[in-house]
Amino acid sequence: MKQYLTNLFLKSSEKLSYLKEINLFFDIPKSEAHGDLSCNAAMILSKKLKKNPRTIAEEIVLSLDFDKKIISKIEIAGHGFINFFFSKEYIPQIIDEIIKKDEEFGKSEKYKGKKANVEFVSANPTGPLTVGHGRNAVIGDTVANLLEWSGYDVEREYYFNNAGRQMRVLGDSVRLRYLELLGEKIEFPEDYYQGDYIKEIARNLFDQFGSRLISEPAEGIFKQEAEKEIFKSIRSTLERIGIFHKIFFNENSLYEEKKIDKLLSILKEKDLSYEKEGAVWLKLSEMGNEQDKVIVKSSGEPTYRLPDIAYHCNKFERNYDLMVDLFGSDHNDTYPDVLAGLKALGYDSEKVKVLIHQFVTVVENGEIVKMSTRKANFITLDELIDEVGKDVVRYFFNMRNISAHMNFDLDLAKKQSDENPVFYLQYAHARICSIMKMVEKESIKISTENLYLLTSDEEQKLLRKLHLFEEEVLYSAENYEPHRICAYLVELAAAFHKFYTFCRIIGSEHKLAEARLSLASAARIVLRNGLRILGVSAPERM
RNA sequence: GCCCCGGUAGCUCAGUAGGAUAGAGCAGCAGUUUCCUAAACUGUUGGUCGGAGGUUCGAAUCCUCUCCGGGGUACCA
Numbered sequence: 001m002k003q004y005l006t007n008l009f010l011k012s013s014e015k016l017s018y019l020k021e022i023n024l025f026f027d028i029p030k031s032e033a034h035g036d037l038s039c040n041a042a043m044i045l046s047k048k049l050k051k052n053p054r055t056i057a058e059e060i061v062l063s064l065d066f067d068k069k070i071i072s073k074i075e076i077a078g079h080g081f082i083n084f085f086f087s088k089e090y091i092p093q094i095i096d097e098i099i100k101k102d103e104e105f106g107k108s109e110k111y112k113g114k115k116a117n118v119e120f121v122s123a124n125p126t127g128p129l130t131v132g133h134g135r136n137a138v139i140g141d142t143v144a145n146l147l148e149w150s151g152y153d154v155e156r157e158y159y160f161n162n163a164g165r166q167m168r169v170l171g172d173s174v175r176l177r178y179l180e181l182l183g184e185k186i187e188f189p190e191d192y193y194q195g196d197y198i199k200e201i202a203r204n205l206f207d208q209f210g211s212r213l214i215s216e217p218a219e220g221i222f223k224q225e226a227e228k229e230i231f232k233s234i235r236s237t238l239e240r241i242g243i244f245h246k247i248f249f250n251e252n253s254l255y256e257e258k259k260i261d262k263l264l265s266i267l268k269e270k271d272l273s274y275e276k277e278g279a280v281w282l283k284l285s286e287m288g289n290e291q292d293k294v295i296v297k298s299s300g301e302p303t304y305r306l307p308d309i310a311y312h313c314n315k316f317e318r319n320y321d322l323m324v325d326l327f328g329s330d331h332n333d334t335y336p337d338v339l340a341g342l343k344a345l346g347y348d349s350e351k352v353k354v355l356i357h358q359f360v361t362v363v364e365n366g367e368i369v370k371m372s373t374r375k376a377n378f379i380t381l382d383e384l385i386d387e388v389g390k391d392v393v394r395y396f397f398n399m400r401n402i403s404a405h406m407n408f409d410l411d412l413a414k415k416q417s418d419e420n421p422v423f424y425l426q427y428a429h430a431r432i433c434s435i436m437k438m439v440e441k442e443s444i445k446i447s448t449e450n451l452y453l454l455t456s457d458e459e460q461k462l463l464r465k466l467h468l469f470e471e472e473v474l475y476s477a478e479n480y481e482p483h484r485i486c487a488y489l490v491e492l493a494a495a496f497h498k499f500y501t502f503c504r505i506i507g508s509e510h511k512l513a514e515a516r517l518s519l520a521s522a523a524r525i526v527l528r529n530g531l532r533i534l535g536v537s538a539p540e541r542m
Numbered sequence: 543g544c545c546c547c548g549g550u551a552g553c554u555c556a557g558u559a560g561g562a563u564a565g566a567g568c569a570g571c572a573g574u575u576u577c578c579u580a581a582a583c584u585g586u587u588g589g590u591c592g593g594a595g596g597u598u599c600g601a602a603u604c605c606u607c608u609c610c611g612g613g614g615u616a617c618c619a
Contacts, residue, residue: 023559025559027561029561029562030562030563030564030565031562031563033562034562038561038562040560040561043561043599043600046599047598047599053599077562078561078562079561079562079599079600080599081561081562124619161619164618164619165618165619166618166619277617278617279617280617281617290544290545290615293616293617294616294617295617296617297617298617299617301617303616303617303618303619304618304619308619328613329546329547329612329613329614330613330614330619331613331614331619332545332546332547332613332614333545333546333613333614333615334614334619336545356546356547356613358547358548358612358613359612359613361612363554366553399555400554400555400556401548401555401556403546403547403548404547404548404555405547405548405611405612405613407554407555409553409554412554412568416581417581418568418580418581418582419567419568419569419581420581421567421568423581424567424581424582426581427579427581427582428582430579430581431578431579431581431582434578434579435578435579436578437578438578439578442578483555483556484556486556487555487556487557487566490556490566490567491566494566497582497583498582498583500578500579500582500583501574501582501583501584502583504577504578505578506577506578507577507578520578541579542579542581
């Protein structure tokens with residue numbers, strides 16, 4: 001509908017040149033009395049043209065060469081709104097399109113031929129994924145889905161680091177637990193990994209090797225085994241909620257391939273770094289950031305900034321048109337340095353889109369569940385999936401704006417009832433599937449021949465919702481806002497449930513029954529496609 | 543101190559390229575099943591959009607100040 005109006009206005013702008021000067025925007029009015037779409041162009045132009053907005057609106061309306069079969073009425077209202085009413089014959093045509101495109105409906109080719117990389121999860125293999133990682137994982141995968149639906153060729157990537165202090169501590173944690181099993185008296189430091197999974201890994205080593213590892217160093221087999229086991233568990237957790245990364249990028253490879261050294265010398269060559277007090281500093285203050293930061297410590301060890309920049313250089317070399325990084329808010333001070341560095345190196349940092357999501361608070365019995373990774377008193381993502389299932393996990397994490405703090409209400413999530421929004425959507429889908437089975441006996445078939453019969457309020461409202469799906473997907477993708485899909489689907493399901501209540505299929509006059517069945521079928525397709533974007537299943541029966 | 547988020551109905555949250563009377567779900571109250579799944583639907587109660595200024599035809603939305611909550615401000619990642 002918006003496309004049709006945009007084209008109309010473009011044609012008119014040949015007559016009224018001032019239309020070219022503004023950004024055309026069509027809005028869906030809150031009140032039905034104001035039509036299907038509304039345009040505020042006249043009001044915006046009134047200051048520029050120093051004319052009464054209503055006069056401008058009249059001029060615009062007169063210039064529009066519209067098809068009466070498509071637009072039934074154009075009104076000027078309020079201070080100068082132009083309201084468009086689409087005809088009841090035009091609106092149902094969407095059904096035909098939906099049924100023809102089926103699984104493809106909602107996809108756009110706007111970014112066809114473009115390559116995108118979405119990096120998410122990226123947790124180091126030091127422990128099982130927690131609820132906090134869950135939000136990152138689900139949002140990342142859904143953003144990737146949205147980009148795919150808007151035409152991108154998307155690669156999902158996981159960046160990890162298996163070197164450094166944390167991993168040393170991990171290996172030593174396992175070693176100490178192993179020695180414990182051998183009956184040695186150990187002191188387990190407070191800042192070591194306390195979780196039971198450490199004991200399990202130690203137990204496996206004990207079962208396999210007995211006491212033969214007694215004098216092995218922490219960084220040898222203990223660390224390797226820990227990394228292997230933990231990664232196995234991370235991947236299996238992700239798999240359970242339908243997440244598969246194509247690339248696992250090891251930070252260490254940057255060192256092995258001398259990328260870090262190369263980057264250092266380039267930075268020096270370009271005069272972007274300098275030495276002071278035995279450390280190497282990046283000239284961030286000259287790049288517009290607040291202050292210079294250390295990239296190589298006086299100990300000779302790089303800080304995270306250096307490999308992060310090198311890693312992104314590597315991504316640039318892989319020729320992506322878009323690179324999305326998804327972090328939790330605890331990382332929100334790291335990316336400006338990296339972006340500034342990339343820009344100074346001559347890369348187009350606009351191609352990197354950093355998304356920061358806020359934290360998750362788990363609420364159970366009305367109380368906040370406090371979590372700490374180190375003390376191992378966290379809820380793992382696996383436990384959450386055990387409790388509520390994949391669909392609820394995916395839906396709940398997608399449901400909220402990523403920039404808002406999120407309360408994950410365990411009690412609500414566990415409820416298999418009407419209070420849980422996931423089931424509202426799934427139930428709508430199951431209901432339609434049920435009808436479609438039922439009508440087989442009644443010889444009612446999907447037919448788009450008599451769609452003009454769909455004129456009731458409930459039918460028209462459902463149809464208008466269906467019209468919005470494509471642009472909703474594209475808008476969500478371009479703004480990286482998965483939660484919009486959730487909101488849209490709830491509205492769509494509500495429109496369907498109302499239609500279901502008031503417009504019966506079986507028992508209606510044959511032509512009308514077929515038209516309504518087609519509408520229901522189109523609604524089913526859109527519900528399923530929307531759920532697919534979210535990674536939530538669309539059951540045929542509940 | 544400085545930086546990034548958030549503060550909208552009792553609760554959880556939508557709504558910010560400025561638009562017409564601020565929405566939904568849950569909770570509360572009152573109803574609807576001889577009828578394609580009642581995990582549904584209908585009606586109803588409930589708001590100084592944290593506060594104060596400003597910008598203008600018009601502000602939850604933009605600007606300034608301020609209060610509250612979360613996160614970050616390392617030669618940790």
